[in-house]
Amino acid sequence: MSFQIPRGTQDILPGEVEKWQFVENTARDLCRRYQYKEIRTPIFEHTELFARGVGESTDIVQKEMYTFQDRKGRSITLRPEGTASTVRAFVEKKLYANASQPTKLYYIGPMFRYERPQTGRYRQFVQFGIEALGSNDPAIDAEVISLAMNLYQTLGLKSLKLVINSLGDSESRKAHREALIAHFEPRIGEFCSDCQKRLQQNPLRILDCKKDRDHDLMGTAPSILEFLNEDSTLYFYKVQQYLTANGIEFEVDPGLVRGLDYYNHTAFEIMSNAEGFGAITTLCGGGRYNGLAQEIGGPETPGIGFALSIERLLAALEAEGIELPISAGVDCYIVTMGDQAKDRAVSLLNNMRNAGLVAEKDYEDKKMKAQFKAADRHQAKFVAVLGDDELANNVIAIKNMETGTQEEIALDQVITYLKQKTM
Structure with a gap:
């Protein structure tokens, strides 16, 4: 079903x-x-x-x-x-x-x-x-x-x-109410059933009727401004x-x-x-x-x-064709190569988020090329590439997705670097 x-x-x-x-x-x-x-x-x-x-x-x-x-x-x-x-x-x-x-x-x-x-x-x-x-x-x-x-x-x-x-x-409305009743009552039978009920309940509501808005009495009804x-x-x-x-x-x-x-x-x-x-x-x-x-x-x-x-x-x-300035994309997408790098990326991602960065990584065990495509779909400003070799040297490669430039950053400095670039 x-x-x-x-x-x-x-x-x-x-x-x-x-x-x-x-x-x-x-x-x-x-x-x-x-x-x-x-x-x-x-x-x-x-x-x-x-x-x-x-x-x-x-x-x-x-x-x-x-x-x-x-x-x-x-x-x-x-x-x-x-x-x-x-x-x-x-x-x-x-x-x-x-x-x-x-x-x-x-x-x-x-x-x-x-x-x-x-x-x-x-x-x-x-x-x-x-x-x-x-x-x-x-x-x-x-x-x-x-x-x-x-x-x-x-x-x-x-x-x-x-x-x-x-x-x-209340005094002005009372005077206007009496004038409205006197105006509509002789021909109230020409109006819808709702308006007929409203004549005594609240005749002001007749003026707000969608069904009878084109009735000729609507245009000649006494104005509240005349009774203020x-x-x-x-x-x-x-x-x-x-x-x-x-x-x-x-x-x-x-x-x-x-x-x-x-x-x-x-x-x-x-x-x-x-x-x-x-x-x-x-x-x-x-x-x-x-x-x-x-x-x-x-x-x-x-x-x-x-x-x-x-x-x-x-x-x-x-x-009016107005586009709201909605912030899209992530600050950093982590691309990993190798099991050790994949494991290290879990805590690195968490630390990035705790530092206020918008960050994401792959959870589908994709190849490196597919991970970069995922980074594009996430509109990532930077991609952090972490492989087992980088991990052994305690560095990480950071690619600026707008300029295409890439540089190596010490792993313990990557969050500071990204915050300076994005925040």
Whole structure:
């Protein structure tokens, strides 16, 4: 019987995984500079966390979650996103009591959604996200957006577009909600069943519907920006001011609502305009969620964050033809001739590795010519040739594979020599 990988998942093999490592290490380094600390939460949580935290009216909760019962009949869900779990940990572990606030966290890990697989979108995907909890300062909104833009630009992406919007505070959203209901209710029967349910649950979600996006009422729906009160207007103005001060270009899009129920005030998306990237251009999305901690049993805590798919990021890099500077090859490949030399190579190889060199040798008892071919396949910078004669004279021949030059080095000096040449 043969087995195949489940639809919507992928094997990331050597040669490709190095790109992932480079991107993830770049993200970790940025977080270190911005003072975001890593958090690792469980792969699965109680289903109610996502129902309450993500929102009952969202497509994620209604259609996309991998939910099952454990052996005691409890409803468990593989995490579809990282914010709810991070805020749950923030509340449960009382991180809000720490003297230093805001609490700035990041995560990198697999998420799971049952949706139609397509380019850069999988049912198991890796998400990088950050969350800043405990500050109502619009400057932290600008910082979060800046970190996301910085990551893409550090990796070399240029065809980027940042769009922002304000969803307002609770007073502004309430006024907008009533206007949306009045706008859609007379003709709600023309919309899909999901939108009909959302009319009373969360009419803002109607604006995010993919099925009915071309309906004429969508283009004439009242804008949230028309209902922002004085405080919300000032907040949104300050976010734009700080982005401009950071040299970040953006567009205001009143139609940007994001797909989760917990957002308020700032919402944003970063998109790729690269030719050939695909119909779905969104790379990253995020926003402010000041009521989420309370929703899952914690104190009133403001928060803002974003999440992005590593798969989508790599697809954008490919679309722009960007090659990541992945270090390939080994520093030294040991070629042996004779049984004594072969035995001595085992400890020599180990000592090279302990000294920080990337080193390899033959394990298939190949002839000398075949060992040199293997060194080429490993893209070796140097080849160390050790035969029984060299061993008797306590020397080793070192060949520079780029220049073709060769010289003999004392066996006890070979590691020092290679470190000077490669490190």
